[in-house]
Amino acid sequence: MVHSMTAFARAELAGAHGTLGWEIRSVNHRYLEPHLRLPDTFRDLEAPVREMLRKGLSRGKVECTLHFTEAAGSRALQVNHEHARQVIGAAESLAELIGQPAPLNPLEVLGWPGVLVASSTDRQALNQTALELFQMSLDELKEGREREGMELAKVIDERLATALEQVTALREILPDMLEAQRQKIHDRCAELQVALDPLRLEQEITLLAQKSDVAEELDRLTTHVAEVGRVLRSDGATGRRLDFLMQELNREANTLGSKAFDTRSTQAAINLKVLIEQMREQVQNIE
Structure with missing residues (x-):
């Protein structure tokens, strides 16, 4: 299941010593990049907070802010x-x-x-409470990233289905496109009143069919579409894998466009590139 890298979480807890509050914001990033904003009295928490982030998240720019409002007369x-x-x-x-x-x-x-001096026992207890509250905030953030990831997966699935329809439709009309090209040559020769050698016509059509053979591209597009669907449903961080597959899909769509000899195949290649770009934009937000 894919997870988004964009989410927000907030948790607050009021106690005898005061009110603790965590805010965590995450956006897409190539790697895991934490930024911590802690009050000076809580600097000891930096190392354990970073470790909790490392264990809980794989990618994303994550900003973590701790607020602490001390209760009046609470300091022992x-x-x-x-x-x-x-x-x-x-x-x-x-x-x-x-x-x-x-x-x-x-x-x-x-x-x-x-x-x-303040009681060291109270400080240790306050630090522990802050870490437990951070874990709650982190869990909420991960749940938010999971929910958004599910929505991203739905959007990509819709584009995948449309892309597969384009590939299937193009595969079905390839023979008609070649026949239309043969008829076009016939009509052009008749218009110019030029006698056409049937053997030469077949040679030209065969050469055109070889140059415009996109069976391999269509097969690879079908395979890549299926692989994207599989990765969307796999566990762990999938963003980099999906980004690679988007590059491969785009490569095949470009080749398809370069081999186009009919307006229908040209339009199909354009439609595929649009769908792939739409998916690529969504993939950029996946962990």
């Missing part, structure tokens, strides 16, 4: 007593050099960097 603060002792000791040492030092204010000590 602890005093780093060892660091506080060092600050006090330094202050007392400096006080000896001053004649009449002012009394040491405990609030000033608390304001010194590193004396008050």
